[in-house]
Amino acid sequence: MKVIDSLIPRSGLRVLITAGANGIGLAIAQAFQEAGARVHVCDIDEQALAALPEGITYTNADVSQEADVDRLFEDAAHLGGLDVVVNNAGIAGPTASIEDIDPESWNRTININLNGQYRVANRATPLLRESQGLLINMASVAGRLGFAYRTPYAASKWAIVGFTKSLACELGPEGVRVNAILPGIVRGPRIEKVIADRAAKRGISYAEMEKENLSKVSMRRMVEPTDIAAMALFLSAPGGANISGQALSVCANVETI
Known part of the structure; x- marks a missing residue:
């Protein structure tokens, strides 16, 4: 096999992606479909599920x-x-000081972000064992760095x-094989809400918060959902x-958050 050929997944892979109708999950689903995979996703967004590209099958399901x-x-x-399972479902959780985070918000973040990955892995493992397949767990750069006011999210990651x-x-x-992908600041509606919430907590403008966030990234830019999809395809x-066993950051080198 030529090296260039080794960078392309074989056609016909059977792929399951959680939270696959929006954002990173959708980018991964589309990339696998373009590579000739058969793709099934789940999500809780009914409108987004109905708008999925033809050929991607789906279930309305909440991993919690x-x-x-x-x-x-x-x-x-x-x-x-x-052959491939992408454990992508997750939520941002609350933005607040630890004494202001109520137990319900903490438990909900852990239940979706961490326990949801357990539930999927628990059921997927026998199938992946049969195919000698791949499990990709979506983490975050918040899974290698401290993240003030986002403790439940960071703890889960x-x-x-x-x-x-x-x-x-x-x-x-x-x-x-089992690997984690650690996205950095990924362009899209979700990070916009995170920036807005953190700006409000800090009492500064959205633009100031965004500039401060990007100042902590060596390359001074956000990454795209397709960057995360490309890593999933390569794996x-x-x-x-x-x-296997790797925590792979796709983040333009986030130094601190």
């Missing part, structure tokens, strides 16, 4: 709910197995990195066959 995850895997059974590395050790002898290609 056991019954929804069960239904997701029942629906995805039409793929006949799974640090936990995802540990979850990933532990699963890689556990499943590697059976041929299953799924033959060239990524020996990459």
Whole structure:
């Protein structure tokens, strides 16, 4: 195989992506479909699900709910197995001082961001073992750096990195690879809300907050959802066959947050 060929996933991969109807998840779903994969996604946004590109199948499911995850895997059974699972679902959680974060907000963030990944991995592992496939867990640069006023989010993302590395050790002898992708500041509506909320907490303008955020990025720019999709494709290609247990930042080098 030529090196250039090793950078392209084989056609016909069976791919499941959580929160795949918007943002990063949608970019990943479209990239896999363009590469010839059969793609099934879940999301809670009914309008976005209805607007998915033709050929991408879907389930309206919330990964914080056991019954929804069960239904997701029942629906995805039409793929006949799974080669790649992207654990992408997550929420930003509250922006507040620790003494102002109520238990419900803390628990909801952990339940979706971390426990949701457990629920999906728990059900996906037997299928990935059969295919000697790949699990990609979406973390964040907040999973390697401290993040003031975003403690539940950061705690969940640090936990995802540990979850990933532990699963890689556990499943590697059976041929299953597990990696985490750590996006930085990704352009889109979600980061706009995060910047606005943090600006309000700090008592500064949106423009000032955005400029301050980008000043902490070596390349002084946001990354695009397609940058994250490109990393997911590479990990799924033959060239990524020996990459496992890694926390891979796609962030233009965020130095601090």
